[in-house]
Amino acid sequence: MTKPPLTLYLAAPRGFCAGVERAIKIVEMAIEKWGAPVYVRHEIVHNRYVVDDLRDKGAVFVEELDEAPDDRPVIFSAHGVPKSVPAEARAREMVYVDATCPxxxxxxxxxxxxxxxxxxxxxxxxxxxxxxxxxxxxxxxxxxxxxxxxxxxxxxxxxxxxxxxxxxxxxxxxxxxxxxxxxxxxxFPAIVGPHKEDICYATTNRQEAVKAMAPNCDAMLVVGAPNSSNSKRLVEVGSKAGCRYSQLVQRATDIDWRALDGIESLGVTAGASAPEVLIDEVVDAFRDRYDVRVELVETAVETVEFKVPRALREPVRA
Missing domain, CATH: 3.40.1010.20 (4-hydroxy-3-methylbut-2-enyl diphosphate reductase, catalytic domain)
Known part of the structure; x- marks a missing residue:
């Protein structure tokens, strides 16, 4: 049977940002340096696939520091922690690494x-x-x-x-x-604003790409987690920019095919904590059902990189 044609607009930039890449690398390097288990306070980034992958490698995810033992390294998530958390870690003489996005x-x-x-x-x-x-x-x-x-x-x-x-x-x-x-x-006319806008470059860039492609799309899918703020904002931006159906999916298995019946164009993007493998999975799912022509909608090129903390680059002391 002949597959219906579909123009698939693929946003660029999409997916991982520099802060997420750094946080994941911190967990992987910590496991390599100190061995498993390494404890991570809160999900390192908001993506189940990423968390499960790191768990398989030896990470143990906890919500609060009191769930981690004193004698194993602990990592603070990319989202940042209150000052009381590293203070408690120091009081317990724990080895800790802060993966807060710079x-x-x-x-x-x-x-x-x-x-x-x-x-x-x-x-x-x-x-x-x-x-x-x-x-x-x-x-x-x-x-x-x-x-x-x-x-x-x-x-x-x-x-x-x-x-x-x-x-x-x-x-x-x-x-x-x-x-x-x-x-x-x-x-409050006297209120003081940030020296430079606080909303990060990656959030801004992903939203701009969605705005550029949304008017041309019958539907838009954002690959990301339901607890990911930046992913949910992309869904909202797509709707406001003129796409009548804008939805969040974690994996290809979450796609509501009935809601997409009859579409001729689709936008695909991903939140900053969604890996490219999940985006490929969604695109492949559409290739199975449609004669897909992919068009890249590139609105920015990202070259930002963040170094991991020095503690992970130094050898283990005897």
Missing amino acids: LVSKVHIEAERHHQNGLQMVMIGHAGHPETLGTMGQLPDGEVLLVETVADVAEIAPRDPERLAFITQTTLSVDDTVDIVAALKER
Whole structure:
């Protein structure tokens, strides 16, 4: 039977960012250096396939530090951790490696600098997300006010409206954040913003690629995990950019083929913690059912690389 034709627009950039690649490499190098098991506080990145692969290699994932023994190395996830976590690790004399993405660490440093200058922080982010918890945990309780929406801006009660600064989670929707920042500046004209935008290059680049291809797509699939903030934002960006069906899938087995019946064009992208093997899996699933013509939609070329911590590059001391 003849397969129906399908134009498959493949976003570039897509998938792994430099921070995710660094975090995964940190776990692999830690296992190689110290042997298994190596403990990891929280999922190193938000992707089940990646986590399962590292678990097979000898990583043990725990939610809190008290689940890890004192005598085995522990790694902190790419999302960052509150200051209390490394403090506890030091108190227990644990060997630990911080895999926090350097761009998240930049936001932590920024928050501390503003705090030292006497400013109270407003954080634009998602309540309960590990990155938000980690960033808010850099400062004493009450020093960071969280806003998730424009409506939240009207509800916060800073101690001094003239002494405020704002920071953002690195994986937010660029467009949504612009509206929240505008509301903050309207209500608090003296508020201080980041020296450079907090939303990371990879989040911005992936969203721009989705915006470029969405108007040409009958449907769009974002390969990523349901607990991945940047992946969920890509789904939202696709819908807002004009794609009538924009959905998140973890694997090819999650594709709702009935919902895609009759499509002639499809956009495929992936969140920053989704490996290329899962993207290939989705593309191959469409090749099985359609006569696929792939078109690359490239809006940026990424060359960013982050070094792993020195502790992993040094030999084990006798």
